[in-house]
Amino acid sequence: MRIIESDSQVKHLQEWLNSGVDEEITALNVRSLYGTTPHEYLLYSPKISRRNDGRLRDRDLKKYQHIELGGWWCSGVDPLNDYVLMMWGCFKPDHPRRDRQKIHKFIKYEHPYREETRAFFLLVPNRIWVKVSNRSGIPITEEDLQHPGGFWHWVWRHNVPVTIVEGVKKAGALLTAGYAAIAIPGVNAGYRTPQDEYGTATCVERSRNIGKPSLIPDLKHFATQGRQVNICFDQDNKPETVQRVRTAISRMGRLLVNEGCSLRVIDLPLGASKGVDDFIVAHGQSAFDALYNTAVALELWEIKLFTLLTYPPAIALNQRFLDHLLVPEGEKLIILKAPKGSGKTQWLSTEVAKAHDLGRRVLIITHRIQLGEALCDRFGVNYVTEVRTSGTGTLLGYGVCVDSLHQESQARFNPNDWSNDVIIIDECDQVFWHLLNSGTEVAKRRVSVLKNLKQLVQNVLGSEHGKIYLSSADVSDTDVKYVLSLAGEYRVNPFVIVNNYRHVAGNCYNYSGSNPKNLIAALDKAIAKGGHHLLCCSAQKAKSKWGTQALEERFRRKFPHLRILRIDSESVADPSHAAMGCISHLNEILTEYDLVIASPSLETGVSIDIEGHFDGVWGIFQGVQPVNSVRQMLARVRETVDRHIWVREWGMSVVGNGSTTIGGLLRSQHVATQANIALLSAADNADLSYIDQNFQPESLQTWGKRGSVINVEMRRYRESVLAGLVEDGYTIIDASDASDDETGAVIESVKAASVELYAAECEA
Numbered sequence: 001m002r003i004i005e006s007d008s009q010v011k012h013l014q015e016w017l018n019s020g021v022d023e024e025i026t027a028l029n030v031r032s033l034y035g036t037t038p039h040e041y042l043l044y045s046p047k048i049s050r051r052n053d054g055r056l057r058d059r060d061l062k063k064y065q066h067i068e069l070g071g072w073w074c075s076g077v078d079p080l081n082d083y084v085l086m087m088w089g090c091f092k093p094d095h096p097r098r099d100r101q102k103i104h105k106f107i108k109y110e111h112p113y114r115e116e117t118r119a120f121f122l123l124v125p126n127r128i129w130v131k132v133s134n135r136s137g138i139p140i141t142e143e144d145l146q147h148p149g150g151f152w153h154w155v156w157r158h159n160v161p162v163t164i165v166e167g168v169k170k171a172g173a174l175l176t177a178g179y180a181a182i183a184i185p186g187v188n189a190g191y192r193t194p195q196d197e198y199g200t201a202t203c204v205e206r207s208r209n210i211g212k213p214s215l216i217p218d219l220k221h222f223a224t225q226g227r228q229v230n231i232c233f234d235q236d237n238k239p240e241t242v243q244r245v246r247t248a249i250s251r252m253g254r255l256l257v258n259e260g261c262s263l264r265v266i267d268l269p270l271g272a273s274k275g276v277d278d279f280i281v282a283h284g285q286s287a288f289d290a291l292y293n294t295a296v297a298l299e300l301w302e303i304k305l306f307t308l309l310t311y312p313p314a315i316a317l318n319q320r321f322l323d324h325l326l327v328p329e330g331e332k333l334i335i336l337k338a339p340k341g342s343g344k345t346q347w348l349s350t351e352v353a354k355a356h357d358l359g360r361r362v363l364i365i366t367h368r369i370q371l372g373e374a375l376c377d378r379f380g381v382n383y384v385t386e387v388r389t390s391g392t393g394t395l396l397g398y399g400v401c402v403d404s405l406h407q408e409s410q411a412r413f414n415p416n417d418w419s420n421d422v423i424i425i426d427e428c429d430q431v432f433w434h435l436l437n438s439g440t441e442v443a444k445r446r447v448s449v450l451k452n453l454k455q456l457v458q459n460v461l462g463s464e465h466g467k468i469y470l471s472s473a474d475v476s477d478t479d480v481k482y483v484l485s486l487a488g489e490y491r492v493n494p495f496v497i498v499n500n501y502r503h504v505a506g507n508c509y510n511y512s513g514s515n516p517k518n519l520i521a522a523l524d525k526a527i528a529k530g531g532h533h534l535l536c537c538s539a540q541k542a543k544s545k546w547g548t549q550a551l552e553e554r555f556r557r558k559f560p561h562l563r564i565l566r567i568d569s570e571s572v573a574d575p576s577h578a579a580m581g582c583i584s585h586l587n588e589i590l591t592e593y594d595l596v597i598a599s600p601s602l603e604t605g606v607s608i609d610i611e612g613h614f615d616g617v618w619g620i621f622q623g624v625q626p627v628n629s630v631r632q633m634l635a636r637v638r639e640t641v642d643r644h645i646w647v648r649e650w651g652m653s654v655v656g657n658g659s660t661t662i663g664g665l666l667r668s669q670h671v672a673t674q675a676n677i678a679l680l681s682a683a684d685n686a687d688l689s690y691i692d693q694n695f696q697p698e699s700l701q702t703w704g705k706r707g708s709v710i711n712v713e714m715r716r717y718r719e720s721v722l723a724g725l726v727e728d729g730y731t732i733i734d735a736s737d738a739s740d741d742e743t744g745a746v747i748e749s750v751k752a753a754s755v756e757l758y759a760a761e762c763e764a
Contacts, residue, residue, distance in 0.1 A: 008032045008094070012072040019277040021172035028123040029172070034070035038091055041073050047114040060113070067110065069095045074168050076121040079156065079221050083149035088118045090168060090185060111185060119190075119218035120168045120183035124151040124175055131178040136160050155180045156221065161228035163266070163292075164190065164219070164252075165276060170232075173277035177285045179292070182222065187233055187248035191215050191255055215255045225260035230295055232266040234275045246305070253298040264295035299660055299712045300720065306478050306705045309337050313498040320501055322347045331495035332461050335480055336471040338499035340635035340728065344471050345378055345607065348424060351469065352379040355422040360465065361397035362422045363456075365405070367434035370572060370583035372399040374606055375426060377584045384411045397421065402435050403442040405452045415455035419463040423456065428470040428479050429628065429706075436703040437655065437676065446676070450699055457486040474628050478705045485698035505729035508634075508643040510722065512737065516546055516620045516646035517746045521738035523618055523644070524746070527559055531615035532594050534608075536633045538622045540568040540599040543758040546620050548597045550754040555595060558749065563592065568599035590614075600625055600633065608637045618644045623651035627713040627720045631728055643730065647721045651714030655707035660715070662704035676703075 009032045016026040033041065039056075043064065049057055075089025088111070096106040111117060124132075129151045133140050144154040155162065162180045165171050166187050174181035184190045193213045215223060223229070231249050236242055253263045266276075268291070273279040280288050296304070315325060321343040327334055338344050352362050362381055366372040376383040376399040382390045383399045404411045425431050435442060435449065442449055460466035470479055480494055511519040526533060539547035552566045571579035582589045583601070587610050590596055608614075617637050621630050634643055656668035666677060677700065713720040722732055737743075 008034065008070050011094075015072075016169060016172065018281070019169040019173055020176060020281045021169060021277070022125075022128060022176040024125045025122060025128065025172050025175060028125065029074050029076060029168075031073045032070065033067075033073050033091065035068055038067040038071065038073070038093075039064070041089065042067065042091055042110055042112050044087070045112060045114040063097070064110075064113075066095050066097045067091060067093050069093065074120070074122075076123060077149075077152055079121055079149070079152055080217055083152060086118065086121070088112050088115055089120070109185065116192075117185050117189045117216070119216065120171055120185075121152045121218075122168070122171055122175060122183075128175055128178075129154070132160070132175070132180050135178040136180070156224070159224055159227045161230065162222060163230040163232055166233045167275060167277075170275050170277045173280055174232075174288075177280060177288060182219070184216075184219075187245050189216070190219050190248075190252040213251060213255065215252070215259070219252075219256070220259065223256050223259035223261050227261050228264065229256050229261045230264045230266050230292070232268070232276050235268040235270055236274070237270060250298075250302055253302075257298060263298040265298060265301040266291050266295045267301070296723070297716065297719075300716065300723075303660065303709045303712045306709050307474070307476050309335070309476050309480070309496070309498065311335065311477065311480060311494050311496045313496045315497045317497070317499040318501050319499065320503060322499060324350075325497060327351075327495060327497075332467055333480075333483065333492045333494045334467060334469045335475060335494050335496045336469065337475045337497070338473060339501055339503065340473045340632065341503075341607065341638045342499055342501065344473075345375065345426070348426070348469065348471060349379050352381065352422070352424070355467075356380075356396055358465075360421050361394070361418075362424060363397050363418060364399035365402050365423065365425045365431060366399065367402055367427065367431040367438075368601070369401050370601055371427070371606070372401055374584045375399060375424075402431050402449065402453075403438075403445075405456070406445045406448045408445070413452060415452045415459055418456055418466075419459045420465040421460060421463075422466070423460055423468045424471070425469065426471050427632075429472050429474050429476065430632075432479055432482060432702060433626070433706050436699060437707070443676070454486045454488075457483060458488055458490055461487050461490045461492055473632075478702060482698060482702040485701075502727075502729050504640070505635075505725075506640040506642060506731070507733055508645060508725055508730040509733050509735040511644065511646040511735045513646070515747075517743040518735065518738050519618060519620065519644055519646040520551075520746045520750070521742040522735065523616075524558065524742075526616060527555075527562065527595065532613050533596075534590075534614050534617045534637060535595065535597045536602065536617065536619040536621075537597065537599055538620065538624050538630075540570065543754065543761075545750045545754045546622060548599045549757055550750060552597050553757055554749050554753040555597075557753065559595075563594045565589070565593040565596045566598075567596065567602055569601055572601060598633075600629060602633060602636055606636050611639050614639065614641055616642050616644060619646070621645065621647045621717075621721065623648040623714065623717050624653045626710050627717070627724055630721050631724045634725070635728065643725075644735065645721070645725075647718040649718045651717035654711050654714050656711075658711050658714075660708050660712045662701065662708055665704050665707050665711075666700070 012030060012032050013023070013026060016030060017023065043056060043060065048060065051057060071091050071093035073089055073091045075086045077083045078086035091110045092108060093110060096108055099105045099107050129140065138158045138160050140154060147153050154160065160180050162182055163174055164182050164184060165174060166184060168183040171181040171183035191213045231253060233245050233249060236245065249265060253265070257263050268276060268279055273282045276288065322338060325347060336344055355362050362379065364372060364375050364379065364381060366375065373383045381396050381399055382392060384404065387393050387398055400411050400413070405413045407413060435453070457468065460468055468483065470483065484492070511522070523533065523535065535551065537546060537548045537551065540549055541547050544550060548566050548568045552564055555562060555564060565578060567579045567582065571577045572581065572583060574580055583606060586606060586608055590608065591610055591613050614637055617634060619630070619634055634645070656665045656673040659665045659668070668674065668677070726732060
């Protein structure tokens with residue numbers, strides 16, 4: 001085959017231009033090679049076996065004969081050798097060879113044979129250097145310009161943020177866009193696990209850490225304390241590839257974090273653009289800028305899989321309300337994921353009506369009594385407390401708190417009473433977490449409740465007509481897999497309905513500070529102007545300065561004329577209080593009040609649909625509720641009015657020992673956590689032993705997954721809440737601080753109310 005050198009050069013240059021790489025970057029780093037010249041670049045290693053005359057062996061010459069037909073070579077500078085040109089690099093042959101392990105695939109890139117892989121540090125023209133400097137806000141000094149190491153020495157010396165990509169053209173595209181980018185030749189090429197000649201993990205130097213992975217020296221050189229490192233690998237829709245890439249990101253990311261780096265992950269959206277170079281070419285540099293600016297910390301990214309729903313949807317929607325959806329009669333496990341306020345409860349009520357028409361009973365399982373009562377009212381079914389006094393009794397089914405799924409409860413629950421019936425678990429993610437971790441009544445009978453739930457699932461899914469509905473805005477693979485694991489031998493395919501609609505939720509003002517004094521000062525001004533407001537709190541006790549009781553007292557003193565309603569677990573159960581039983585008819589009651597102060601009793605399952613009444617929703621979140629609970633609470637008012645929030649920077653309520661991994665959580669030494677782990681293990685393992693070969697720890701695994709998510713979010717509580725609210729469609733706006741005089745007065749008034757209330761409570 002005759003090779004025309006100029007044609008090859010034009011073709012290779014065009015390939016890099018098509019990837020959005022600056023022409024000067026390409027000219028500095030890329031060479032077109034053909035004939036025997038590529039041998040000098042790829043077959044130089046002293047580790048290659050040669051003949052006595054020094055010539056390559058015939059097998060290697062045959063293996064690499066395709067490189068003589070031409071291709072392009074790229075290498076950069078060597079930061080470990082005074083920034084001279086690196087000998088290692090990659091060669092992309094114009095006519096690649098087949099992969100012997102995957103015969104249907106070709107090996108696109110060749111790297112020096114029998115040499116350890118390294119990273120790419122491309123040469124950069126000064127104008128690109130200036131572009132990176134401007135983007136990072138780190139100036140270039142005269143000393144930097146004079147240093148032989150040039151751009152990459154400046155990046156190393158000044159802790160300039162770097163982005164690690166898979167493939168050298170991607171690094172060229174990001175450098176062109178003004179980002180310092182380091183390329184590695186594959187997702188696993190950033191770290192090494194020592195192996196012997198048989199591929200077995202070996203001791204690392206003299207330590208006892210067998211096969212302990214470590215960063216490659218090139219990356220370790222740049223893994224300096226405090227440096228921001230981003231990882232941006234290709235996106236893929238093949239599950240096995242996705243899992244492999246996730247594992248590589250986690251391993252390399254944790255090694256970088258251990259060196260003191262701040263690690264973020266940039267996820268490219270699924271679509272035609274597989275790599276970041278294609279993405280920038282297709283969508284523009286500003287689209288990548290947006291991805292870069294919203295990259296998530298490694299911890300948050302790692303636990304995201306536990307919060308995603310990746311089962312393929314049978315029905316995919318993008319509409320404000322669900323309206324009429326038809327589920328085929330034969331489907332047994334129906335998953336409904338839809339935004340808050342999109343009509344999930346309304347649609348479920350039509351499914352309940354269908355079940356009743358067919359003579360099937362409905363069991364509604366919730367995690368809060370008030371939520372259960374409100375749902376039963378919507379569905380036309382008795383709540384368990386109404387069964388004995390109602391004419392229909394359990395004829396149509398009933399609603400029950402998950403705590404009561406045992407024989408000794410008021411429900412006298414027996415899972416064998418249910419088979420060809422319908423089970424609805426609304427806000428299923430919160431129901432399962434309450435079941436697995438709550439310290440309330442369910443903790444006393446966790447084993448029996450879990451076993452009954454397992455038997456219930458098997459009875460219903462194993463029957464001819466039984467159905468289970470899981471519904472939540474935040475339902476995830478974790479919830480679906482839990483139910484499927486409880487089902488045991490009964491194999492069902494989930495029928496998934498997803499509504500991807502994202503409505504514009506309005507403005508959310510974020511108040512700074514170590515306490516909510518600025519928010520309360522702003523609320524004072526809003527109340528003084530008139531109007532009606534809902535204040536959500538995460539505490540209620542009298543001794544809590546920012547709880548429902550203290551704030552109610554404080555606002556009564558400051559605004560004596562104000563009509564205030566306090567809704568918390570005490571007031572809704574107090575026959576003498578106006579909030580008694582209000583949850584089931586909130587829309588009628590709330591219009592009678594100027595200020596409603598609510599605890600997490602108003603967290604889920606309640607829809608406040610009144611319009612033109614509330615002027616603002618305010619929230620004080622002190623780090624005791626899970627992030628999803630905060631989002632749920634703010635969404636109770638469906639109308640688009642301004643939200644105002646103060647969120648503690650770090651959460652106060654961790655699961656177990658606070659670990660962010662399942663294994664770490666299970667090693668928890670906390671007494672109460674150990675006791676809960678033992679209960680979950682007992683429930684998972686029918687014979688109460690811990691050595692059963694067929695042991696399937698479904699409850700324990702689900703607890704660990706959910707617990708690790710909550711612990712990560714608690715470490716970054718404010719960040720996680722704000723990110724979640726952005727997902728919910730809110731525009732986050734930093735609120736202005738009040739004056740020192742205003743906030744000082746707020747603190748004094750709240751303290752006085754709290755102290756007096758607590759003293760009165762102690763005397764009582």
